[in-house]
Amino acid sequence: MVNPTKPWLKNYPEGVPHDVDTSGYNSLLDMFQEAFDRYPNRNACEYLDKFLTYRELDQHSKHFAAYLQALGLEPGSRIAIMLPNVLQFQIAMIGILRAGYVVVNVNPLYTARELEYQLKDSSASALVILENFAHVYQHIAADVPLKKTIVTSLGEMIGLKGAVVNFVVRNVKKLVPAWDLPGHITFNGALGEGSRHHWNKPNTTLTDIAFLQYTGGTTGLSKGAILLHKNILTNVIQTELWLEPGLKRKKVDQLVFLCALPMYHIFALTACSVLGMRKGGLLVLVPNPRDFDGFIKLLKNHPNINIFPGVNTLFNALLHKPEFATVKFPNILATIGGGMAMQKVVADQWQEMTGAPIAEGYGLSETSPVACVNSPLIESFTGYIGLPVSGTEVIILGEDGIEVPFGSPGEICIRGPQVMAGYWNKPEETKNVMTPDGFFKSGDIGIMNSDGYTKIVDRKKDMVLVSGFNVYPNEVEEVLSLIPGVLECAVIGVPDADSGEAVKAFIVRQDQSLTEEAILAFCKENLTNYKRPKQIVFRADLPKTNVGKILRRELRDL
Structure with a gap:
């Protein structure tokens, strides 16, 4: 019998379990190792026509981990990544975790003031940064000294073509302001040095911190959501379970993920970067989706795309480009809308043009992020954020903290294994967003119907x-x-x-x-x-x- 307090369970797609099983994994490192062992000869990432195999990603990330360990940092040290979607992001992210350290994702477009706040708040020991933004760190380097700064370029990992890319970026487009960071090392330099050191596999567990994912939370200044290995690993499996019915519609030798959303953002980090590894997929990296001419050209050259996560504004912008009408998606299995509310007019136009309905999901940095999502089997846009994913409970609470009846608005509150451990060094802020029985208060106002489907109404705060x-x-x-x-x-x-x-x-x-x-x-x-x-x-x-x-x-x- 379905628990009456969990009305969504009766509407789960066939084959999707009510709970999530992470047994067999001690940390994300085990999930990565599984992919390296299973798919060594498969391509893991594609960037500007350059491919990186799972074997190469294994080797590079191991060398990067060894390089970081050789810096003599404390276990659990925070390493910041300030990169767009380039090969170096995936190598650095996995390498940091394989070194036993914590990834601090930084928006590459941050100003010096914003970067200074995040580096100081996280007590970061090192920074991996694209040369285009090195001048930003230079402004604050004296106030935020780091053990090491690793500077890379858009073309550093792609051989001869990379030299051409770098020449154009630096000298023709003038996209790299002058910078000077004494003692920095290049990304390839770090990999080379790491190859001469021994990598010591850390004894990482599910309760160790994997990411400090900065967010405004539900109020105030930016806070670091503490995401444990357990949180991300669970959410990747939860997302996989929900995608599975849609993936069965067509036999695909290797899933192809379009990574147009920045992987430093929690949505793409989980739904592309880590889930892609879990599935042995190919990540097609888009460094700048705002270059719509280049982006549409890439889409035309990749009719094999199966998974397309995006946000309303990205879908909307593409639909308003005349050239997009010539793009075809013959192999699309799931188009996932998240990050912000999907507009029905956009979703309907998207389906009309591509033949693929947008399955809207919902989550926050604090929930790793997926809490609810529609099935990829939907025939058209629903206007709902879907059902809670496996092992997740969602309740709607009134101002008095008591659950409201179906159809009444209240605050969306979430409990599950993907919910963060708290905010970094902010116990009071953590206490403010958690109910006594462990539900995270999202700050979003929603309505749940008697079938367990939730609709976002408004935001509680002024975000x-x-x-x-x-x-x-x-x-x-x-x-x-x-x-x-x-x-x-x-x-x-x-x-x-x-x-x-x-x-x-x-x-x-x-x-x-x-x-x-x-x-x-x-x-x-x-x-x-x-x-x-x-x-x-x-x-x-x-x-x-x-x-x-x-x-x-x-x-x-x-």
């Missing part, structure tokens, strides 16, 4: 979601308040055709000569692109409560 990335008004307001001439400020999200939402700032000037241009220039220096206000409104005052708290809600209602 703004720009192209799938969380923007927290507190952080933007803090930066705006540093501008000379700003008396008061408030930030909200407004609908935006390109990015889903955009940041809008309301400013009360102390100095009337302060201009919109000066504010935008300051934000460019201190905030990465998606966090910057796209609209600025000057006001004589801001609406407040009787104790002086600014009412963002009233600004939104305007």
Whole structure:
């Protein structure tokens, strides 16, 4: 009999188990080793027409691990990766874990201020960074000294073609600002040095930390979600179990994953980078999906793509490119929408053009990320975020902390083996987002129906979601308040055709000569692109409560 408190179980696709089994694995290292042993001659990654086999990935990541161990770092040391989707990301990510260390994923577009905060908060010992962004770290290197900086380039791992790529990037497109980091080593240099050292396999367990995945959580400044080996490993298997019915529709010798989303983001990290390894798949790496001409050309050359994870804004942008109409997806098995709310109009257009419905899922960095997802067997977009994945419970709680009836809105709360161990060095923040019985409070408002399907209604907090990335008004307001001439400020999200939402700032000037241009220039220096206000409104005052708290809600209602 189905437990009445878990109505979703009766609607599980045939063959999907109610629980998830991770027995046989002591850590993610075992999962990686299994792939290396099973598929040594298969291609693991493709980047700019260069292939890396599982055997080569095994060897390179082992050498990178040996190099890091030779630096004499403490077990569990944090190593930051600031890379787009290049071969070096996969090698470094696996190498860091194989060294017994913790991966700290960093958005490559971060400003010096944002990078400094994350490196200091995580107490990172080393940084792997693309040369295009090396100048950003250079600005703060004196304040955030690291044991080692490993600098790489877009072409470093792809031989002769790489030399051409680097020449164009550096000298024609001028995409590498001047930088100087004394004592740095190149990525190939690190691999070469590591090959001369012995790799000591660490005694890693499921309860060891694998990733510090930075997120705004549900409020405030960026926090490091502590994701254990158990969390990611479980979530990869949960995702695999849910994909399996869709994968059985067509026999494929090797699954091909399109990695257009950045793998430093938790969605692509789990659904592409690690799940791809688990399945012995080929990861087709897209370093810059915003180069739509190049991206569409890549899609045309890869009719073998089976798994396409994306976000609403990416699907929408492709649909608005005339050239995309000529792209065909004859082998697509699953198109997964996540990272932000899917719009029905976009999902319907996508299915009409590609023949593939978008199966929307839901999760957060704190849930590794997948908590709910639609079956890939759906015939059309559902408007729901699907059912809780195997071994996962979702409840909808009212303001009083009591579960609400089906069909009533409340906060989506999640319990399962993929839920984080807490926020790094922030016990109070952790306590605030967990219920006494172990449910993570998502901060999102949703409605669950009697079949266990959940629909997102709104966000509890004032978070703004720009192209799938969380923007927290507190952080933007803090930066705006540093501008000379700003008396008061408030930030909200407004609908935006390109990015889903955009940041809008309301400013009360102390100095009337302060201009919109000066504010935008300051934000460019201190905030990465998606966090910057796209609209600025000057006001004589801001609406407040009787104790002086600014009412963002009233600004939104305007």
